[in-house]
Amino acid sequence: MDIAFKIADYSDIEILVQLIREFHEIEHLPFDESKIRPLLAKIMRENSLGQVWLIQDSGEAIAQSTPPTVLGYIVLTFGYSLEFLGRDAFIDELYIRESHRGQGVGTRALQFVQQVCPSLGIQALHLEVARKNTAAKRLYRKVGFEDHDRYLMTQWMAT
Template sequence: MENRTPIPDLIRPATQPADVDALLQLMETFCHHFGYPFDRPLRQQLIREMQENPSLGSLWLVMDENRPVGYVVLTYGFALEFGGKTALVDELFIEESHRSGGRGRQVLQRIQQTADELGVSVILLQTEKYNPRAKRLYESVDFVDQERSTLMWKK
C-alpha cells in the first residue's frame, strides 16, 4: 500500500450554515450517480439536525484548495459487540474528476484519525455489491469484509 502524506486541509468539518448548500449539491450528485432518491428538503433538515446535535455524527467537506469536491458523513452509535461507541461512514463521495489520485484513501485515513480522537471503538461502512472499486479502496486502508448477511431494514 502506498503511504502518502495527508494533504493539508484535505477535509474540514461542515459545521457552518453556509456549508449546507455545498453539502446539498454534492449529495444530489452522489444520489444521481448511484440512482438513489434525493429529497432536498429532507436532506437539508437532516444536515441542520446533525450540525445542531454533534452527538448524532459529523459532516465533513472534502476540499481541493478552497473548493468542496466531496463529503463524508459519520453517524454515531453504540454496540456491545464492538466495545462501545461506533461510527458508521454513512456516505462518502468525491467528485469523479478528483478520484484515482489517492484522495479517497487519504480521506478515510483522516476519518480514522478523527474517530480515534472521538473515542470510537470501530468504524463501520457498507458498499454496494456492484462497486468493487469502493471495496478495494476500503480494504486498502484496512477495512475488513466481515462476510455477514445482507443489510436488512424495516421502515
C-alpha cells in the first residue's frame, strides 16, 4: 500500500462528511451534518485554525488509473500554550476505515503529522484517547506520545 496525504479542500467535503459520520458512529459521538459542514469549510478557509488531510492509497490509483482509495482522515487544530512553549497542536480526529486498520496506516498518519509539525512551528503535539481503547493507546505510545497525570476536562460554552 502506497499511503499519501492530501490536504483537503472544498471538493473533498462530501467524502469528509461521510468519514466523519462513520467515525462519530463508531465512537458514539453526536453527529450533526448541518454543523459539521460549515466547520469543515471554516478550517479549510482559515489556515490559522488547523489542517485536514485525506489519507489515501495512491499506489492503487496509479496501478489502475482510478482515483485513490480514501483510507481515512486526520484533523490537526492549532493552539498556543505557555506551558508547551508556544504554538501547539491537537490531533482532533484520526479515523482509519475498519477495512484498513492493522496495516500500519494509523502509524504512518501519526508519523506524517509529526514530520509536518516543525514546519508549522508546532512545539508540542497532543491527542486524546478513550481510557478503554488499549489498541490506540499502544499505537500512540509506540510513536512517542506520553501519558500525563492529568485529565482532559471540558465545559461547553453557551452560544
